Amino acid sequence: MGRLIRIGTRESELALWQAKTVQSKIEALGHDTILVPIKSTGDQVLDKPLYELGITGIFTKTLDISMLNGQIDIAVHSMKDVPTQLPKGIVQAAVLERAATQDILVHKGLDFLESENSTSTIATGSLRRKAQWLHRYPHHNVVDLRGNVNTRLLKVIENDWQGAIFAKAGLERIKLMPKDALILDWMIPAPAQGAMVVVTLDKDEHCKEVTNKLNHAPSEIETHMEREFLRTLEGGCTAPIGARAKFENQSVHFKGCLFSLDGKQKIEVEKLVKTKDFKGFGERCALEVLEKGGSLLMQEIRNENSALH
Structure with missing residues (x-):
């Protein structure tokens, strides 16, 4: 049906499973697709811990470049791997219904x-x-x-x-x-853990319209809050940050945490918010963490991270 949609994906079994899931949903809507597997830096460099590589979006960067260069039309990611600030010209088009977060x-x-x-x-x-x-x-x-x-x-x-x-x-x-x-029910997951996201070019109205039909609103709201919390806290720095937003009737229960690298220090926030008031709530929770000692802790983490590089 008209234009062929090229779906960019990493080559791992899990990444391909995710891309094929999106592919089947798009084809069920009557559109033709093709998978375009691309090797990412995160897959290639296996001898260094992720936080020592010093690259934001290490698993998504290669796909971003391929999209901006016109080699693919959309990309499918594990949402927790996606930087909270998308590259200029690329937008979030859909968050699929979330799986287990634990x-x-x-x-x-x-x-x-x-x-x-x-x-x-x-x-x-x-x-x-x-x-x-x-x-x-x-x-x-x-x-x-x-x-x-x-x-x-x-x-x-x-x-x-x-x-x-x-x-x-x-x-x-x-x-x-x-x-x-x-x-590990006591462990707070990564922001957006268990969620898959589809991104495309902001100027690509066709792909935005098609993929937006795959969006699951509750999952979008939960991940929005968690990533807002992450973005406000991290400021581009890799840190031990966990967040989980969960629907409860007409409210969302939010739990977020920041730890020191050695795990000895823990700053936590737990709150309930009406679903209609979800925007900006993740940021407010992060600001509370920063006020409770998080600012100092984040500076210590930055210093330790810079010593690693």
Whole structure:
């Protein structure tokens, strides 16, 4: 039906699953599509922790450039990987209905959690997960874990770690969720975790109109609040920040947190807001965190991050 829509995606199994999901929804609306897999810097550089690479939007940058150069029409991302400030000329066109938001522990047995003397090792490439884990289990050792989901699961088997932390949604989507995985219901997820977003060029009215039909309003509102919280706090700096907005009747329950890199300091905010008043609420919650000591903590994190580079 008219113009062929070129869908840009990363090459990992999870990224392709997400792109194919969007592809089937667009084709169900009567449009022709083609997938255009593109390798991202985040997929190529696997020997450094993400926060040491110093690139905002490391998994989205290559697709952004491809779109601005006219090689693809839309791109599909895990929304938590997308910078809160989109590149000039690129806009958010749709947030699909959100999947599970929780983090989970893939493990080799949970006895180690009972021992206060255990010097167990947990793996994650996320500052947020590392800080929250160390806050709860300060005697544990946390090591870096990089690569796509399949690679990371393999590394858990190959290494003598007690476990590794993953997003539940990612493992469920590609049917790799272990039956005995432990849901970390105490861990506040990354802003927009479990959500998929479609972006396109602001000037591309056709793609905006088509993809907007895939938008799920409640998921859009939740992720808007969480990303607003993140954007206000981080100021372009990578930090251990978690946020979760959740619909409850006519209100949204919001919980956000900022941790020190070592997990020892924690600043948290938890509030309820009427759904109609959601705009600006994430920002207000972030400002409250900054006033409660977050400004000083963010400066400390910037100093530690700059020392790493």
